[in-house]
Amino acid sequence: FFVNFEVGDTTLAHVHSVDSVYIFLSPSGASVDQLVKGVGCKRDFMDYGEVRFGEHCECPLEHIITSLPGAGGVTCVDAELLRPPPKRGKEEIQEMEKHELVKVRSKFRCFKITLNPGDAVETFYDFFGLRVVGKGGECDFGGWRKQVQVGDCDWFEPKGTQKVENVGETVVEYFVIQWREWE
Secondary structure (H helix, E strand, C coil), X not given: CEEEECCCCECCCEEECCCEEEEECCCCCEEEEEEECCCEEEEEEECCCCEEEECCCCCCEEEEXXXXXXXXXXXXXXXXXXXXXXXXXXXXXXXXXXXXXXXXXXXXXXXXXXXXXXXXXXXXXXXXXXXXXXXXXXXXXXXXXXXXXXXXXXXXXXXXXXXXXXXXXXXXXXXXXXXXXXX
């Protein structure tokens, strides 16, 4: 899900009942009040690029969120983990060029990739995953030029090497979520 609401906006009451990875993309962070069923009101702040994991299968979260002044509105990608990926029988890649490991949990790993203008990286994703754009710009994906926007997402399966080059004039940043095998 791509979530975007302005300061002062309030969501409808909703329930998260599936484990989820949240990536917060508000450039100046987001300050919110959460009215959580059975708990009450909690104030929270999410930094740009913060990655959280919500274990909701066994403990669903029902809440209402209000975006508060003092930061930007809320921009977030919520990726639900509906089922484990197919078994590959391979070990996880431990290090990848320009991939900063930002969060590891039993069901996923999340990396951040930052490309300055002219930077390029060769990627080799031998796993199932999701790429989420945090800071947009113009990139060349192995001969395919594309303007990427904040919150753009694309799912992928294990694939060979791909070169990604920032051909624009701004910093491009994206997050790669690797779905880990679990029972």
